[in-house]
Amino acid sequence: MPSSAEHLDRVIQEIAAEMAARPDRGTVATYIPELARVDAGAFGLVVIDADGHVAAAGDCDTPFSIQSVSKVFTLTLALGMVGDRLWRRVGREPSGTAFNSIVQLEREQGIPRNPFINAGAIAVTDLILSGHKPREALGEILRFMRFLAEDETITIDEAVAASEQRTGFRNNALAYYMKSFGVLDNPVEFTLGVYFHHCAIAMSCRQLAMAARFLAHSGRNPSTGLSVVNPERARRINAIMLTCGHYDGSGEFAYRVGLPGKSGVGGGIMAVAPGKASIAVWSPGLDAAGNSHLGRIALESLTKRMGWSIFGA
Amino acid sequence: MPSSAEHLDRVIQEIAAEMAARPDRGTVATYIPELARVDAGAFGLVVIDADGHVAAAGDCDTPFSIQSVSKVFTLTLALGMVGDRLWRRVGREPSGTAFNSIVQLEREQGIPRNPFINAGAIAVTDLILSGHKPREALGEILRFMRFLAEDETITIDEAVAASEQRTGFRNNALAYYMKSFGVLDNPVEFTLGVYFHHCAIAMSCRQLAMAARFLAHSGRNPSTGLSVVNPERARRINAIMLTCGHYDGSGEFAYRVGLPGKSGVGGGIMAVAPGKASIAVWSPGLDAAGNSHLGRIALESLTKRMGWSIFGA
Amino acid sequence: MPSSAEHLDRVIQEIAAEMAARPDRGTVATYIPELARVDAGAFGLVVIDADGHVAAAGDCDTPFSIQSVSKVFTLTLALGMVGDRLWRRVGREPSGTAFNSIVQLEREQGIPRNPFINAGAIAVTDLILSGHKPREALGEILRFMRFLAEDETITIDEAVAASEQRTGFRNNALAYYMKSFGVLDNPVEFTLGVYFHHCAIAMSCRQLAMAARFLAHSGRNPSTGLSVVNPERARRINAIMLTCGHYDGSGEFAYRVGLPGKSGVGGGIMAVAPGKASIAVWSPGLDAAGNSHLGRIALESLTKRMGWSIFGA
Amino acid sequence: MPSSAEHLDRVIQEIAAEMAARPDRGTVATYIPELARVDAGAFGLVVIDADGHVAAAGDCDTPFSIQSVSKVFTLTLALGMVGDRLWRRVGREPSGTAFNSIVQLEREQGIPRNPFINAGAIAVTDLILSGHKPREALGEILRFMRFLAEDETITIDEAVAASEQRTGFRNNALAYYMKSFGVLDNPVEFTLGVYFHHCAIAMSCRQLAMAARFLAHSGRNPSTGLSVVNPERARRINAIMLTCGHYDGSGEFAYRVGLPGKSGVGGGIMAVAPGKASIAVWSPGLDAAGNSHLGRIALESLTKRMGWSIFGA
Structure with missing residues (x-):
């Protein structure tokens, strides 16, 4: 094991220890009982570097509801299916409003601002669904996740x-x-059926960091060498994660963490340090913008210690 | 001259030649006669790498009105004067609306969403002005620009x-x-007086790329070694440029170019490739979002050829 | 027949003749085929005075889709069922936006501005439905219409x-x-089922003018003397019709016609001259605000000739 | 003195006594010291019937700042000067937002929704000012008020x-x-100078009820027989007062009081019962929508007792 891996391991363990000691844990989502009953004290962190070394700490193998993190994968899948036609149905600008705002849709004739707000992800799901039965579309999404991870x-x-x-x-x-x-082709109940199910995918930090590797490494799995998307598409998905990945806290995440990432209301955040590592963190308590409170703080600490910010050393 | 500099020179010249050949040039701003009469055919590009090598092409020494590009420098100056107190007066989230929208201000009690929309830059100017006469504040801004460049x-x-x-x-x-x-401390006419004047600073691409060096190099001038801001502040300013630097085209710029940058209605764009280069491009024709049409295309070409996107190789 | 009835008859006939001669007929609603295929040339007008004299002209016995005119009757019915508790679910201010705007709902936490925009009428229907099966609620609405007419x-x-x-x-x-x-108690499909059905009630001008009598005469049917609502409630429903009865054309209707009224996208308008007459007009071509084009013009002519404006002689 | 005048006198005195006894008085405007120091206990009420009988109670001769009530008179004056051209600069629909909202202006390209919100009244003032010096325009407004009263x-x-x-x-x-x-022709400081001054006109209830007579009586002063505006214009101004006269409480005022009226933040309300009476009430405490709390309650009581609602007996 190279010393850089040892250093990474040490950093990860230190961060996990620091997070465990913090009294501030944010507020667990309560809108459904399954999320409400998750232990607010949970914390997991996994980083996989370019050599495939997996640094893991805390509850790194506990599956959690990935929720909106799934939107990155459905976007990737939909781009593979329909290509840039996708952008006729959804924009790629930050929304400037809450994740579930409908005001923006009225102003822009039903076109969601980006694929990571709820409306945008529903529109993307609708594209994946087209020509398939809901069950088939869902199967495709799940197979894609398993393949990536x-x-x-x-x-x-x-x-x-x-x-x-x-x-x-x-x-x-x-x-x-x-x-x-x-803007939607399929019956709403079909599209939402698939949407609600892919948001309900359960994964651990380890699985999520595995699945994110292609985004950190120019579109390919660095272990197998298999290409998932071309390098330009990987860069572009990262760009959208950076500008739109944390709802109305995206600017804050860029400012503090400096990595492309996507959060979910289950408390997970997936992030990538391009060329360096894929990352997953999980802590179920959320901040006011609906992003994992400790997850964001842990990532801020990680990028600082590792010098991984995309905005400079 | 090292070969990497030669390569950069060649790339810059090729891009300038390509841009000169394009028939699509966007629309020059016409809201004031001084901008309306600028030659739509103008194009300049300057890149300064980490070694201080200056690659320049086209109208690289023609001064143009930097307009909103000045907002990066006033933000830097104001942060130096008042520190993080600045963030009580202005947010750091993308706006999701046009550069001069007032709707957002009504929703958020007069606090502008970020320092790069007009309202935010006016609030920042007001902070610089505080305790000074307009002429003094303006003098300070101009001295800062001259020092940086x-x-x-x-x-x-x-x-x-x-x-x-x-x-x-x-x-x-x-x-x-x-x-x-x-949200403003000073008389509106004073604050706006300073604001209108710093937007009216005229600079060439060469001067602008010189002034931007500290943002590309962890807050310090790589030639003199003098620190302008600390590394964290440089990263954070870059993060805000990435998420908010191009009004309601910020997502598009991140998606296509993949560099932190700031545009102005005079047709200039300043950008940085962290650790690698500072960049200034100028072409007065604008796209629908108010950003330089050819400027953005030139930068997209530049990052692709040089592999400089912050979102991956 | 008293001479005032003769005068009214003459005025009605003249207006119908004038309307028949006009080339401008507005645009028939096309969002469903049943409305799209209605004859744009149709025009009917019925006025029933305080003595019960029925003045009728044109296509006064042709049934048309009353659409949003039904909202006056469901409001009346719901007020009878739940009283002023109704106002916890819906406001009574003009909306300042289109009939189907959702922006207002986001700003005001799901409470519709008034019972005559779509959202408000759906909330009112939900109150009528509560504790009943959709079929029963619909039966009640239909019985109420038949009773009134x-x-x-x-x-x-x-x-x-x-x-x-x-x-x-x-x-x-x-x-x-x-x-x-x-804001809604019942399953959305139930509430909307009832809503879509009561909007699809078909009535002629004669039937509608009959049904509106209680609003013109202090809450009671002037022929039978039976009270439908108390005088204060009749006045208040009239007030809401005046301020909110024509979507974002309510101010215009008050300005030009000067009577409380309610329009529907089927081209019908029901109006009342308090103490004097109940009125129904029908012409399927709509203006830009979605109100019957000739219907409004006919009513403007009627109030002028009869001196019936509530805003003065 | 006829018995109807005696009855009116008695009603007015009873209402004034009831209002004096109420503990709830609303909140006096505090945004400027001159309004903040007005006695919250003040209450005045004057009604002038069609025969010219003046029924007065309470602080009926104390001058107060008429504020937005002045907007009715500037609208009348501007219509006399430019006629229906006025409607190119301002709409006549209820705003659906607060009196000083700027959101609506962004949506509708700078055209205020009606002449009684601040923006609309400023646009109307700008029309009165055109071609004059501010002092002359203000003189004209003041002369008009004195003539009417x-x-x-x-x-x-x-x-x-x-x-x-x-x-x-x-x-x-x-x-x-x-x-x-x-939308404005004149320098902003000129237009606002005139606007702020006409809002600062001080009048008593007696003077205001006198000035409002023409609106209650088909455009003419019933004592002198002199015509101020034609009957149609009087009706139309009344219609706008009904739909837009109380900011975002206009629906509520129509619902409860049932008379065209205009309120001001100084606590005054001017109202008319068409064909019957002109009315002015003053009590400086305001409700949440910015309208006189007791003033509205007093008018509700008055219309009920006198049977004056325009929406029926």
């Missing part, structure tokens, strides 16, 4: 999916609103 | 400043609106 | 209801949005 | 005007914003 045990938490479906009135509103502008 | 010939185009002042009704509206929420 | 032949146009249901994505968005704020 | 003692409270001018940042924002769209 090299782990066939990844599954969907059906209880989470069912709860989302039962209470997802706001997402229904967004979807029907887009449908009224012709 | 190592060029005492940089001046303000008084005709531009006068025209801005005569027609700047929207900026008056923004300023009075913030004033009504107590 | 003294006409058992009034029915729902099932083809219109089915088309609305098939294409009513925007109304689904509004309803789910309100549901997400807890 | 038949009282040469009406003056402007210069201290109020000066305070408004010193603190009127929001109105500056609105004015500059409109100016940026070309």
Whole structure:
């Protein structure tokens, strides 16, 4: 094991220890019981470097609901299926409003500002669904996740999916609103069915960091050498993560952490240091903008210690 | 001259030649006569690498109105004067609306979303002004620009400043609106006077690329070794440029170019490749979002050929 | 027949003749085929005075889709069922936006501004539905209409209801949005089912003018003497019609016509001259605000000739 | 004195007594010291019937700052000067937002929704000013008020005007914003100078009820028989008062009071019962929408007892 791996291991362990000691943990999402009952004290962190070394700390193998982190993978999948036609249905500008705002949709004729707000991710899901049955589309998404993470045990938490479906009135509103502008092709209940299910995928930090490797390494899996997307597409997905990955806290994340990343309301954040590492952190307590409180702080500490900010040494 | 410098020189010349050949040049700003009469055919490009090598092409020594590019320097200056207290007056999230939108201010009680939309830059100017006379504040800004660019010939185009002042009704509206929420300390006419004048600074691509060096090199001038800001502040200013530097085209710029940058309505764009180079491009024709049309295309070509995107190789 | 009735008859006939001669007829609604195929040349007008004299002209017995005119009757019914508790779910201020805007709902936490925009009428329908099956609630609404019009032949146009249901994505968005704020008690599909059906009630001008009598005469049917609502409630419903009855053309209607009224996208307008007459006009071509073009002009002419404006002689 | 006058006198006195006994008095405006120091216990009420009988109670001869009530008179004056051309600069729909909202202006390209929100009244003032010096325009407005009230003692409270001018940042924002769209012809400081001064006119309830007579009586002064505006214009001004006269409480006022009226932040409300009476009430405590709390309650009581609602007996 090279000394850089040892250094990384040490940094990861220190950060995990620091996070464990902090009293401030944010607020766990409570809109569905499955998320509400997650232990606020949980914390996991995994970093996989360019050599494939896996540095892991804390609850790194506990599966959690990846929620909006799944939007990065559905975007990748949809771009592979329909290419740049995707951008007729969704923009790529920061939204300037909350993740579930409908105001922006009224101003822009049903076109969501980017693929990482709820409306945008629903529009992307609708593209994946087109011409398929919901079950098939979902199967495709799950197979893609397993392929990326090299782990066939990844599954969907059906209880989470069912709860989302039962209470997802706001997402229904967004979807029907887009449908009224012709932005969705499929029946709303089909599109939302797939959407709620891919948000309910459960993964550990280890699995998520594995799945994110292609974004850190010019579109290819550095272990297998297999290309997932071309280098330009990897860069572009990273760019969208940087500008839009944390809802209305995206500017703050760029300012403090300085890495492309995507958060989910389950407390997970996936991030990449281009050319250097893929990263997953999980702590279920959220900040006011709906992003993992300790997750963001841990990543800020990580980039500082490792000198990984994309904005300079 | 090292071969990497030769390569850079060649790339710059090729890009300038390509841009000269393009028929699409965007639309020159016409809201004041001084900008309206600028030659739409102009194009300049300067890149200064870590070794201080200056690669220059086209109209690289023609001064142009830097306009909103000045906002990066006033932000830097104000942070030096008041530190993080600045963030009580202005946010750091992308705006999701046009550069001169007032809607956001109503929603957020007069606090501009970031220092690079007009309202935010006016709030920053107000901080620089505090305790000084307008003439002194302006002198400070101009001295700072000359110091950074190592060029005492940089001046303000008084005709531009006068025209801005005569027609700047929207900026008056923004300023009075913030004033009504107590976000500005000084009389609106004073703050706007300084604002209109620093936007009217005239610089060439060469001067602008010189002035931007500290942002590319961890806060210090790589030639003199003098520190302008600490490394963290340089990274953070770069982060804000990335997320907010091109108004409602910031996402697009990140997606296509992949560098922190700041554009101005005079057709200039200043950008940095952290650790590698500072860059200034100028072409007065603008795209729909108000950013230099050819400038953005030239930068996209530059980052691709040089492999400088911060989002991966 | 008293001479005032003769005068009214003459005025009605003259107006109908004038309207028939006009080339400008507005634009027939095309969002569902059942409305799109209505004859743009149709025009009907019925006025019933305090003595019960019925002055009728044109296509006064042709049933048309009353659409949003039904919202006056569901409001009346719901107020009878739940009283002023209704106002916890819906406001009574003009909206300042289009009939189907969702922006206002985001600003005001899911509470619609008034019972005559779509969102407000859906919230009112939800109150009528509570504790009942959709079929029962709909039966109640229909019985109420028949009772008011003294006409058992009034029915729902099932083809219109089915088309609305098939294409009513925007109304689904509004309803789910309100549901997400807890403003609706019942499943969205139930509430919208009832809503789409009561909007699809078909009535002639004669039937509508009959049904509106109680609003013109202090809450009671002047023929039978039966009280429908108390005088204060009648006045208040009239007030809401005046300020909110014509979507974002309510100010214009008050300015030109000067009577409380409610329009529907089927081209009908119901209006009342308090103490004097109930009125129904129908012409399917709409103006830009979605109100009957000739209907409004006919009413303007009627109030002028009869001196019926509530704003003075 | 006829018995109807006696009845009116009695009603007025009873209402004044009831209002004096109420503990709830709303909140006096505090944004300028001149308004903040007005006695919250003050209450005045004057009603002038069609025969010219003046029923007066309470502080009916105390001058107060009429503020936005002046907007009715400047609208009347401007319509006399430029006719329906006025409607190119301002709409006549309820705003659906607060009196000083700027959001609506962004959506509608600088055209205020109606002449009774601040922006609209500023646009109207700009029309009166055109071609004149501010002092002349103000003189014209003051002469008009004195002519209508038949009282040469009406003056402007210069201290109020000066305070408004010193603190009127929001109105500056609105004015500059409109100016940026070309909606104002004159320099902003001139237009606002006239605006702040006509809002600072001081009048008693007696003077205000006198001045409002023409609106209650088809455009003419019932004592002198002199016509101020034609009957249609009087009706139309009344219609705008009904739909837009109380900012975002206009629907509530129509619902509860049922008369066209206009309120001011000084606590005055002017109202008319068409064909019956002109009314002025004053109580400086305001409700949440910025309208006189007791003033509105007193008018609600008055219309109920006198049966004067325009929406029915």
